[in-house]
Amino acid sequence: MKPAPFHYHAPGTEGEALALLAELAPEEGRILAGGQSLIPAMALRVARPAHLVDIGNVPGFDRLTSEDGILRIRPCVRHAALGTGTVPGPLGALLETMRGHVAHLPIRTRGTFCGSLANADPASEWCLLAATLGSSMLLRSVRGGREVAGEAFFQGFMTTALAPDEMLVEVRLPLLAETVRTGFFEFSRRSGDFAQAAALAVVELRHGAIVAPRLGLGAVEDRPRRLPEAEMMLEGRAPSAALFREAAAAARAGLLPMDEDSYRLDLAETAIRRALSAATGVPE
Incomplete structure (x- = not known):
């Protein structure tokens, strides 16, 4: 057609x-x-x-800058532009890892980070990243501009806080300190397919204990989000396979999956455990 x-x-x-x-x-x-x-x-x-x-030829819309601890992503920055070569520290490494799961090479070459967020597919890797890291979105129209927190931006299946006359003109992500560790895990039927479950873990380890954990899940519910029950369980405790199972089970209990198939919940638990294992280096 x-x-x-x-x-x-x-x-x-x-x-x-x-x-x-x-x-x-x-x-x-x-x-x-x-x-x-x-x-x-x-x-x-x-x-x-x-x-x-x-908007592909608007000057400045392809700009990617890091300043004052913030990564600023303008609306025409391509998926392929995000990684260790353009973004410093652990955030750059995380973007590099997650970018490899975004569809296929031609799409990574042409597609945009902000476009992915505006589309708000719950299986999107970038939507999961934005919801987990504490991002903010700058929305603008002829009426003026407003800033929306990443967790409030996603409002349902492919639904966002954008009004019809608003444009997502910038996404702001916090740069991660060198002491921060990250882990990402995604299930899909084939490489490049939409995720069936994806989890992102962001933690620090101090004196052998997990500090300030951020744990997010995508592709299971109608929007990506953080998992506060699991985060509370992880805070201040030593990483272990048993703790990861406990946290994943706590997260599962609060999920409202898009379908009634328990298989997706099983995938969610496994993705959470493997993301935490990748972040901490502790086998699940």
Whole structure:
């Protein structure tokens, strides 16, 4: 199939893009950045926007900067731009690891980090990262700008806090201290397929105990989120396989999976244990 007819717009500045979005959003206007989710949906006529506002040539929208302990990701930064070569410390290493699980090479080359968050697929690796790390999203429209915490940005299955006339113009992630350890684990049927369960663990180890754990889960519920029950169980305790099983079981008890198949819950438990094992170096 081919896309339904649409009008194409190519603004040259952020102001022009926001003005077009304000005008065209009531007429099913959509932002086009990487297009790796939107264009296939249009080709299948699942999505039928009347207008596309292509922001790919807006100056500065491809900027990636690290300053004052914050990584700032503008809306046209590609998946492939994120990793150890561009981001310092443990966050760069984590981005490098997670990037390898994002679909396939052509999609990583063209798709954008912010576009993935705006799409809000619960199986998205970047959505899990943003929900777990304590990120913030800068949303902007002709009415002004506002900042939304990452955990509040995701509001349901492929649903976000973005208003129709708003654009996600920047994502801010905290740079991780050198003492921080991270672990990521994902299940998918084949390499590049959508995740069935994915877990991210971010911890520090002090005097043999886990400190300030952040544990997130994606692809199981209708949105990615942190797992506070499991985090409380981990805090201040020595890492061990038994503790990881205990934390994973506590997390499982509070999950509301998208389907009623207990298999996905089994995957969630295993993903949590393996993420914690990867972060701490303790076999599960």
